[in-house]
Amino acid sequence: DYVSSLYYIKTECEFLRGNLEEAEKIFGLAIAKAKNAMGRLKFYELMMRIHLTSNKFTEVLRLAKEALALYDIDLPYDDPKQMQDFADRELNAVETLLAGQTLEALHDAPPHGSQELESCFAILFRVWTLAFLGGNLPTMNFAGLKIVSLTAEKGADKYSSFGYIVYGMIESGNENYSAAYDFGMLAMGVNRRFNNIGAVPP
16 A cells, blocks of 8 residues: 555665664554555565665564564574474475375466465575575475475465475485485476576575
8 A cells, every 4th residue: 555655665765875773663663554464574575685685684584483473384493493393394294295296296386376475485485595594404494395385285486496495405315315306306397487596595
């Protein structure tokens, strides 16, 4: 809506002026006044990008945790044991969801068509990148696996290929090299479908 657009532009302008404190204040107001999850997600994505430019990785993860909670996804990134438990459970969920599905079916899965889910996938991708930079393996695995499970449950996204890369890396680590190769090839095919050159590991 018109008011949200003004808040969004004002937040960007304050950041470009170098006034991060004011940008954060406007962000807080915008989140409080947003009418729905989609409106809030738009501002979360903006502030995450702003903090990334300042190398405030912990703050970006904090915002990601708040944003993902809108999807009922918990992200205890600062609790290694709990995060490992979450990653293990997500791996089990992915293996169950993928059981019996062919690589061809996964490759041709229809897009989900949801703007909200599009934001969710993008946030998970950013979480993986931040976790990689911080050496947080459980959070890396969880973020990538959650992309795979969302793809299996809701439909394909431009970041689905990245989820398959992460799953292939996990399979390789478990010495399941044939599966790792298959999912690497699947990731390449899905990436060509969506032409998302950003969906590759840093």
